[in-house]
Amino acid sequence: MDAAITYTIPISEAHGYPLKVVGGKTKNSSVCGNAGFRIPEGFAITTEAYFEFVRNNGIDKLIEMELSRKKDQDMRWEEIWDAALRIRLAFSRGTMSPIMEESILRTVSHWPEDTKFAVRSSSPEEDAKDFSFAGVHESYVNVSGAKQVLDKIKLVWASLWSDRALLYKKESGLDPATSSMAVLVQKMEHRRVSGLTFTADPSNRNQDYMIAEAIQGTLNLLVDNKKTPERIRIRKSTGEYEEMGNPLSGKTLTKESIHHLYENALLLEALFQEPVDIEWTGLLDEFTVLQVRPITVFKKDENEQRQWYLTLTPSGEKLLDLADRVEKVLIPELVQEGQCFAALEPEGLDRQEFLRELKIRGESHDRWEQVYQDDFIPFAHGIRHFGSFYNDLMKPVDPYEFIHLLKNQDMLARRRNRRMNSLADYLRTSPILRGQIQQWMDLEYEGKLLLEKLEEASKTNNPSKEFAQLFLDFLEHEMDLSYDQVPLKEVPETSLGVILALANDAEPKEDPGSAEKERDLSDAFLKKAREEFLLEEAKNWLRIGRVSWKLRDDDNLLLAKIESQLQYFLMVGLERLYEEKRIDRIPEKYDSKDWRKVYAGVAEKISIPLPRDPEKALGKTQRKIKARQLTGQPSSPGIYSGVARVIRSIRDFKGTAKGEVLVFDAVEPQMTFIISLAGAIVERRGGMLVHSSIIAREMNIPAVNGVPKATSLIQTGDFITVNGDLGIVVIGKPEFEIELGR
Amino acid sequence: MRYDEPMYIDVEKGIPSEDESIETEIRNLCEEQSFGVLATQGEGQPYTSLIGFASSQDLKYLVFATPKETRKFSLLEKNSHVSFLLDNRSTQPDSINQVSALTVTGRVRVLSEKEEIERWSKILIGKHPYLESFVRSDTTAVVLAEVFRYFYVRRFQEVFEWMPQ
Known part of the structure; x- marks a missing residue:
């Protein structure tokens, strides 16, 4: 010391x-x-x-x-x-x-x-x-x-x-x-009136004028934009002033107090020998300086995304309002719209009907994208606010302990995974049925052909009938989503393959103590909050955290449903254009954002530009540099070794076996069902609250994320070890051939 | 799908070639560092020595000099498999994440042809001019290590393997 x-x-x-x-x-x-x-x-x-x-x-x-x-x-x-x-x-x-x-x-x-x-x-x-x-x-x-x-x-x-x-x-x-x-x-000084005085106009540094703002109450009401101030502009040479915006009420600023503010501002500017920004409370005899600093012209931040990020910090009250709006208005609307769209098939509509429906879906898609930006994303930050509040109050050893209070909610992804598990259970009990599904997979039945087989099976009287019906219902309700611009419903082999792989394996592991832990932590949290007189605040934050956590996954799935419906119409539109010889091929994928082009093509009978089809999966590339150990964030604890499978698109789902280490660039909620098969997860996109972290923690699968260039430094077939405690990924076996080769 | 990405924006998502940067980092370390630790072995006993070294332009070789009566010399004469460690600890004393290290594996050969000795001595003396009389002494052996692999460690836990070609 x-x-x-x-x-x-x-x-x-x-x-x-x-x-x-x-x-x-x-x-x-x-x-x-x-x-x-x-x-x-x-x-x-x-x-x-x-x-x-x-x-x-x-x-x-x-x-x-x-x-x-x-x-x-x-x-x-x-x-x-x-x-x-x-x-x-x-x-x-x-x-x-x-x-x-x-x-x-x-x-x-x-x-x-x-x-x-x-x-x-x-x-x-x-x-x-x-x-x-x-x-x-x-x-x-x-x-x-x-x-x-x-x-x-x-x-x-x-x-x-x-x-x-x-x-x-x-x-x-x-x-x-x-x-x-x-x-x-x-x-703290509590005076009746508080405000700010700038001895030059902060917007342009014009030194001929001062700007003063005042409100009734404490200054933080003004600084936090909770109250609209009265605003005046004072000519520095004379002290004459004019109202800016609303006229003065007479209750906040008076001629006498304005003059007093003016004189003091001049004195303070002289004291600091440059234009200053003064935070004050109290008028006339009570005038108290809270803070003075040189006026800085706030530089325009060139990084627009960073500016946007910084707006994502709505206050507690705003988040509570947003929670209501999201939970009670937006999500139900989104669900309803998705269901409504799903009720109408594009086939068999005449041109005008088709165009009308395409436009409705396209505009809906655009509108919800905007809602996502404006409301869902800021609201998702509620998880973080809750986390900070929890940590400040509880000071836990584990910075992410708060997640236990958010888990175990009835999320759409959980419901989907539950249904997949029960379908896998069904297959487990019937080896004959499992054999048949395996045969379909071996014969590479895919897409429409597989759907036909399933439809057929659902109408027969053999043992596959009930399973086929259940699976088709699962597809209809849980897989009517678009991922990677492909409607998952139209590629039943991906989810059926996962169900089969699950059935081929022992029962999935559960976390039996999870609900209990949540209850204990939640009790301790509310008890501490009560002791600190923060109970109401704590309850509000917990509510925001929980709604936000649920939305974090659900909104993506619901939006994907809207997009999936738009995609059906886009594909039908593209087929029409192809039949009319406006385009020379039907692209594998079509960006939903470009729906207006297809609309114009069909409406005006003109040809439209097409995107290039993605290149087929690359073979193993030869690299001079081999990564042996990579670091990221430990996002779900545990250690696991296995064979890597790099998932770049939906095509890579095929053949995924239970126990493989799945390597992603960024995991989307539409595809998290494949995580049921994963022995461990590696992801380039980092963060404790990304979808893979959430799912991995819920399923007790070791995961490391935030690994730069994960999908290019790791290759399918590599033997890798994922250390979810330390955030380390080791590529290759620990021992390597002794250097005898040359 | 793009829905999710905006919430967690990437500062830079591009994937520049890792190969190039790692190779450059290995090269820089070899050029900036003057000394490293040589591991030799004999009858199961590892033995380490601090040595001054220089690398060839293509990084396929490392050259160093040693008095012939030393323990390391007798060990490497009997077993040519060596390992070599160099790192930048001395310039980054306080930060484990700033330290990078290179483990090199390879095989050594004591140079005997005059021309070869001359060529490699020049490279070694070029990097360590003060060692000239030591390198040129008759009692000193100039030893060339052919590098099999470099294991480059940075940021505490990131490890890359590179074979010079």
Whole structure:
């Protein structure tokens, strides 16, 4: 322990300390206080305290490991979120040294016990002029009680490594060795009116005007966009002002208070010698500066996808509304639309009827894609929010313990797998029937031919009758989906092959303790929440988490059903065009997005461009470099060795045997039924919440994902070992021929 | 199907040739590192020695020099199967993920023809000029290792195998 460490510094003295010790927010506040402005009482926790904490808890090494596990460009955003989640948990599980804790508690004890504090990030780099992406770090308001203050300090530290911060790692120069975070703890000030003043127009830096915004209530209502402020523009040279947008109500800003704000803003700008952005609360005599920082023109983020990602953080209230909308409106609509479409076959319709129905399906498809983007994806992030809430509260050893509270729901994929298992059970009890199905498979009955055989069997009186009926019903209800632009219903051999392979094997393993574990964890979670007075919040988050988890899989299946119906019509349209000699072949696949082209072709009797058919599966390619061991994320625990099968498209399903290690680029929910056969799973797409992780955990199959270039570095037939505990994939047997060859 | 991908966007999904980058990384390591650990063996007993080395342009060979009276020399005379380890620990002392290492397997041959000695000594001295008198001494043997395989380890756990061709 370094006795010379200064853990806390009163805000009144912080202006005398270097920026790198107290951070920007603290330093600027202290400068204001020193110049005679009223600021809330408080103190800073220094970056020295941060450094001691991360060092003592080994968090510096953890961060380093998390960030250098892969090349930056191989890290998917979900993996960045995963890394941030693990880092955050390490912070909240970490312990402060007794001397640090004592020092902070002693300082907090200067205020009465029921004092409410704001615990804010005060990073030395946060408000630097050349880099500003506001809202990267976290701050907490209305924190009461010494223990809560200590907890929140750790979370503010952790936010230096939040997923948002990590997304801008390159631009901000974030570095585990040098980056640090001070924390500003201030007494909450509750005044009637709060607001923001910019001493130059932040949109264009025009220094002739100031902009002020004010609301009734605390500032966070304005910052979090919960209330619409009154807005004015003040000419700097004269102090004259004009309303922007709604007229002033007279209850928030008055002529007198505006003048007071104006004068103070000029003084603060002079103090910092540049245009500033002032957060304040209270008017006239109560005017209190909460924060001052230089105005940064927010750089337009060139990376549009990243910007979009950052919008995916709806607040708790919004998520609750969204949960209602998704569960009660959108999903039922989606189900109904899918069923409605399935009721009408494209064959036998005349041209006009056909075109009308194609258009209805195409437009429906486009509309649901938009809903997916606008509502389903943001809502799916509810799982993450629940995870963060759970981890903050429970501080579990396993960062993904929260998943146990979400599992065991009646998801569509589970229902489908259950039906497949019962069909496999049926075959297990009847060796004759199994032999017959095997024969069909050996004879390579596929597509329409296989469907005809099944139809035939369902009408006869032999033992296959009932099975055929059950299977056809299964196809109709569970496989009316499009995967890889192929309606799965039309390739019955894929699911029948899987059912046969399941039947050829012992019974699938179940996780008997799963429901019990869920109950225990759920009880402990709600008990702890009650103790911390967070029960309502906890229940809401749990609800959001559960609906979000279910939707995560179901929405894809339901959308695939809509797409499947569109695909039928597209194929019939393409057949018409072929018969009319508008096109010279019927492509294997046709992109649903291009439905309008087929529509135009049929409607106007014109030829249309066709996509190229995909190349046939490549043979084993010779590579000079052979991967022997690859790393990814451990996404489902266990270790398993077996023969690899690389699944690139639906064609690769054929011949998959029980116990093979399935290697995917990205697993979609429509195809997860094949996972019933897998001994283990490897996937390029990484993340703890991707479909393969969810299914693998539900089925207790070892899985590693986030393996860059998995489908090109592993080849079908390779012997591989999947270590789902460590996230390692070993290719080849451990021993290799001794180097005698040459 | 594209439905799922937007939720978890990939920063970069392209698949550049891994072959090229691994080969370059192996080459860089061989060129940047001056020393490595040579493993020889005798009667079941492995024996390691720190040596200075140089690689041929095509990475098919490694060359080093050793005094003839050393233990490693007598061991490699009896058994030519060797292994060699080099790594960048010294420049990445604090980060296991930044460390990369190369395990090389191959067979050695003590050079005896004058021209051959001259050719390979030049390559070795080119990389280690301060070793000139040592390399040129009559009591020193110049040893050439023909590389069978490189096992390249990076990021703590990623392992690739490469055979120079």
